[in-house]
Amino acid sequence: GRPYRSHLRPACDACRRRKSRCTTTESSDACLMCQVHGSQCVFVDSDQSRRRKVPTPHGRASSYTESGGSNVDHDDTSISMAYSGETHTHNALSDGQSHHHGPAVLVDPGRPHASAITGSTEEASMSAMLAESGDSNTHIISPAIVDDNEELDSYLSSNPAVGIRRITRTSSTSTNIGPSSRRVLFNTVLKKPLGIHARQSLAASKLEVIEKLLEPHGTVLIDLHTSFRRTYSEHKDRLSPALLSNLYANAMTYWNNSPQLRSCHPPDHRFIWVQANEALHSELFLSPGISTVISIILNVHGRPSTSMFGNGGMVGTAVALSNSLGLNRDCSAWDISPGEKALRSRIWSIVVLMDRWTSLAYGTPLLIHRAQYDVPVPSKEQLAQPNASIAQYAGLSIFLAMLTLTDVLSHYLENVYCISRTSPIDRPPTSSFHLETLLTDWEDSLEDDIRRLVIRGNDLDRAGSGNLRLSYLAVKLLLRRILCDTTNATTENEGAVQARLQTQRVAEEIVLLVQELSHSHLRGFWMPSNGFTLTSATLFLLRDALKTTNRTRNTSLKLAKDMMSSLQTHRVNDSWDLADDCLSNCTDMTDRIEAGRTFESPGMIESQYFIDNNSLMFNDPVLGFASAFDFDLENFQWNETT
Structure with a gap:
């Protein structure tokens, strides 16, 4: 049965909906149940609470809107935007921070275009997009049913009390824009699951x-x-x-x-x-x-x-x-x-x-x-x-x-x-020429100073330049590995060796970049995903070291050791966390391979580390193939004076 409540001390609105006992304390404005649920504790006027509610024929959606009306922002109307530019108000594109209730309002045809809006209005609209959202939001509608709106719009009510889903008419010119897939239609949906009324999140x-x-x-x-x-x-x-x-x-x-x-x-x-x-x-x-x-x-x-x-x-x-x-x-x-x-x-x-x-x-x-x-x-x-x-x-x-x-x-x-x-x-083109052309064309499209930075590593003091250089080498390493696998599958041993050497050269460029990083570079912007690039390059060098038969000089192993040494220095001196993945995955492996080369013959090394060599393929996402990043790359500048 429902809990007893004195008429002198009525329950709060949330406890009434929950049919739970409403217990208040002097130390808090909210009752105990609202504190537990994190909901807003509001005591409605007793006369208003005894007011008789008129039944509605609109079913569950309507009753939900009535009982929790404060949880639906009706200004977040559904909107339709066509490429003609004649659309509904841009406010509905925001996260829904609205304090008004009422039917949807279409844009006045005589209203100035958005480009004429003042700077303060633009700032307000952008802040609304970033603001904590209300209880409803715009959700895109499938392009397959956009045309249905033209036929059904006159039969759908724009009264907010009807329910959550409402569709409003697009401009008359939108029907001539092109196929339905070119038009965009939104409607308004609740963001919170039914039954959730919490305001204090x-x-x-x-x-x-x-x-x-x-x-x-x-x-x-x-x-x-x-x-x-x-x-x-x-x-x-x-x-x-x-x-x-x-x-x-x-x-x-x-x-x-x-x-x-x-x-x-x-x-x-x-x-x-x-x-x-x-x-x-x-x-x-x-x-x-x-x-x-x-x-x-x-x-x-x-x-x-x-x-x-x-x-x-x-x-x-x-x-x-x-x-x-x-x-x-x-x-x-x-x-x-x-x-x-x-x-x-x-x-x-x-x-x-x-x-x-x-x-x-x-x-x-x-x-x-x-x-x-x-x-x-x-x-x-x-x-x-x-x-x-x-x-x-x-x-x-x-x-x-x-x-x-x-x-x-x-x-x-x-x-x-x-x-x-x-x-x-449906497979994408896999010719070596096509794949290499993609990266070459990108290099040629760059401004001169950016091109020198990317290809030669010049001017790494610019914000984000070290990360861009390492990202470029990550893409280049992936390209070389794709071509290396393609060569192994289609050509004789000479072509495969040449492809492997080219891949080694890219890995060496990554090692040299890491060695050249200074304190100011390390404390700049880096995508965390590039930590996996360091691991990928090192694992390739270790794998290549196992195949080297020259006992007097193993270039790949030396490069791997140089990488580990530089990363260890950067981690200790500058707390560079991008080094963590490579150090944890490759330190022990590098030591074991070096120890094996010291005391064993090349043939015995390859046999002894056969399992480890295979494990490299599973530990390295790029090898099989594949290589997290910060927000606001384009304006990531430090407010620092030295």
């Missing part, structure tokens, strides 16, 4: 713990992400707790880069990552949105990278969320502010980048296929912030080179993971 409590640990240095830590500083200072109270939690955890890697922070003892980085992980998982369950995608990028590519399974699952979640939010569609002609266009394009570009490089690092197939998105690579003008400095423009050049290099990598990964035997016609 776990993510907010985890953020509070992190900020308490960081006091009074939280603002200084955020300043390391210079491009995020303005949003943080002006809209902190509206930002997603999960986003802020993961931003803090991500920035902790660069604690010693700040003159103000390096003299202070940092809090436990591992514990802060645990809190950030819990905040992210809570938001994924309660209120996923665009801010969640950014949080995943920060989380998966935060350093140190320790969970391959967890990160791989998060990448899949980010891809699924991005597709659901329509980030995979070109928004250049949508009637939204330029700020929103740039942010959506940037987020999608980094999601693609994340998918490609984690695929290379973890040895898993691509989750995003080039035929399933039409977002172009953003230009430097689109990404540049107003009044950007020369250093920021230089960072943008590095970032854009990284994006185009990622496209080359995707071609190679498609070749690597094309394992189906049922449709040989």
Whole structure:
């Protein structure tokens, strides 16, 4: 039966819905049950609570809307956007931070285009996309049923009380745009599971713990992400707790880069990552949105990278969320502010980048296929912030080179993971000329200074340049390994030896790069996935060392030892966590192979380490084939004075 309550002390609204006993204490404004469930404790007026409710014929969806009306933001109307640019209001593209209730309002045809919106309005729209989302969000509709909207729209009510799913009419010109796959239609769905009414989320409590640990240095830590500083200072109270939690955890890697922070003892980085992980998982369950995608990028590519399974699952979640939010569609002609266009394009570009490089690092197939998105690579003008400095423009050049290099990598990964035997016609081109041309054309497309940086390793003091150079060598190493395997399968021994030597040369370039890294380089920006590149290069050298019959000089073994020595130095002197994977996987193996060459003949070495040689193929994701990254590559500059 239902618990007894005195009419003088009525239960709170949440306990009424739960039919649970409402017990209050003097020390807290919330009842005990609301504290346990983390829900908002509201005591409604007794006269209002006794008001007779009129039954509704709309079933469960309507009753849910009535009973938990505060949990549905009706301003988040479904929207349809065609490439004509005549679309619904851009506010529905945000995560849904709305404080109004009422029917949907279509865009006034006489309203100025989004490009005429003032800078403050653009800033507000961008902050809304990053803000902690409400209870509803826009979700893309399958292109296969877009045309159905034209026929059924007049029969679907736009009254918010009807239910959660509502469709509004597109502009009259959208029917002549082209095939239905070219048009984009969204509708509004609830983000929280039915029955969840909590306002005080776990993510907010985890953020509070992190900020308490960081006091009074939280603002200084955020300043390391210079491009995020303005949003943080002006809209902190509206930002997603999960986003802020993961931003803090991500920035902790660069604690010693700040003159103000390096003299202070940092809090436990591992514990802060645990809190950030819990905040992210809570938001994924309660209120996923665009801010969640950014949080995943920060989380998966935060350093140190320790969970391959967890990160791989998060990448899949980010891809699924991005597709659901329509980030995979070109928004250049949508009637939204330029700020929103740039942010959506940037987020999608980094999601693609994340998918490609984690695929290379973890040895898993691509989750995003080039035929399933039409977002172009953003230009430097689109990404540049107003009044950007020369250093920021230089960072943008590095970032854009990284994006185009990622496209080359995707071609190679498609070749690597094309394992189906049922449709040989669909297999990508595998000729050596075609594969090499892809990378050569990319090199020729670069600006002169970026080309010298990539090919020769010049000017590594530029922000992100060391990471770009290592990423280029990772792609080049993958290419050489693909060609090496192809040569082994199709030519005689002489061609195979030549291919192996070319692969060894690339691995040697990686070793030389690691040896040349200085303190300032090591504390800069690095994608964690490149830690697997170091492992891949070392394992190839060790494998090659086992095949060398020259007892007096084994170049591959010497290079492997040089790699281990340099990584050990960087780890001890600069806490460079990218060295961890290679050191843990290759140190013992290098020592054993060196010991074997000292006391055994070459023939006995190969026999003794036959099992280890095979194990290299399983430990190295690229060898079979395959090789996590930070957010905000293009503007990642340190606010530091030396």
